[in-house]
């Protein structure tokens with residue numbers, strides 16, 4: 001099969017590799033029908049995630065069709081259409097029993113395109129298949145559900161729920177990439193009073209307004225703290241969601257927050273940030289961090305099925321799976337291409353004998 005292989009920092013190639021096969025009885029083999037690229041894949045290519053070894057197939061977000069199941073898999077069969085999300089769950093460890101799948105100690109957690117081969121490929125081996133994939137209703141298209149594989153549950157769980165967004169709140173979101181915009185989309189489920197989005201790029205701020213931001217601030221030109229203080233009678237935001245991952249933006253969130261407010265950090269940080277406890281200690285500020293668990297994926301899927309949530313505007317560019325190289329070039333040059341998420345469609349050309357196409361993308 002073909003797959004996107006990481007060959008060390010700066011080096012990736014769409015190339016022929018051996019087909020995956022069942023290794024454990026709890027595995028399934030899934031044919032990838034739709035895949036996408038994440039900002040985290042770009043971090044890996046920069047060399048920021050040293051656990052990813054050369055030779056690794058990247059990707060951790062896909063919709064696919066089960067083609068083979070191990071003998072211990074009881075709830076899936078060939079032909080089932082499934083969401084394969086960034087988080088895998090062993091279903092048995094302490095953290096999985098607390099629905100904190102991101103912290104799984106039984107071999108799950110974020111493993112695709114990280115510790116095991118990932119989903120930017122024609123086929124993938126999916127461990128702990130029964131407890132990890134989500135079966136999809138046939139009436140939903142791949143493009144409606146693919147963003148449930150990472151960005152929507154990430155922003156909802158680590159941003160909106162951890163930050164305890166409540167009706168009427170002023171929510172400040174720093175960073176308007178896919179994660180910040182997914183925070184805008186899912187914060188709206190809580191009916192906040194006002195969503196303020198802060199970014200350095202005017203094109204991203206325009207997107208934020210399309211996604212439902214009420215106020216946008218370019219912090220390259222304006223003082224975001226002064227602006228938010230003016231909007232909130234000098235108090236600050238009720239919730240600040242950090243969706244960039246650099247020290248300045250975390251420190252900005254701590255400056256934007258009102259006494260008793262909540263800072264929810266979603267960004268992946270590579271460097272230490274300064275925590276101004278000397279200013280924060282007396283203000284009852286709560287700070288949360290986290291890796292997505294995906295415990296809200298079933299709920300978000302129901303919201304999509306019920307027409308309450310429409311993630312399709314994230315799809316700005318479409319490619320065939322075979323055009324992976326062009327897709328990476330487009331996604332990594334977002335400043336020029338205005339890409340949010342690229343959608344890669346596989347074509348069911350390598351069907352094993354007897355297999356039917358179930359709910360594949362048109």
Ligand SMILES: NC(=O)c1ccc[n+]([C@@H]2O[C@H](COP(=O)([O-])OP(=O)(O)OC[C@H]3O[C@@H](n4cnc5c(N)ncnc54)[C@H](O)[C@@H]3O)[C@@H](O)[C@H]2O)c1
Nearest residue numbers: 039175176177178179199200243244245266267268291292
């Ligand atoms: N916690 C998790 O589980 C989890 C999961 C997925 C992604 N992430 C992280 O979330 C972060 C955002 O992801 P993304 O895909 O949206 O990234 P992105 O790079 O597409 O978007 C980041 C945005 O931040 C803006 N920005 C950069 N510096 C800024 C500054 N100083 N002030 C204001 N805005 C600034 C950029 O213009 C851009 O629009 C990344 O760090 C990513 O690794 C975390």
Ligand SMILES: [Zn+2]
Nearest residue numbers: 038040086150
């Ligand atoms: Zn991701």
Ligand SMILES: [Zn+2]
Nearest residue numbers: 090093096104
């Ligand atoms: Zn576990």
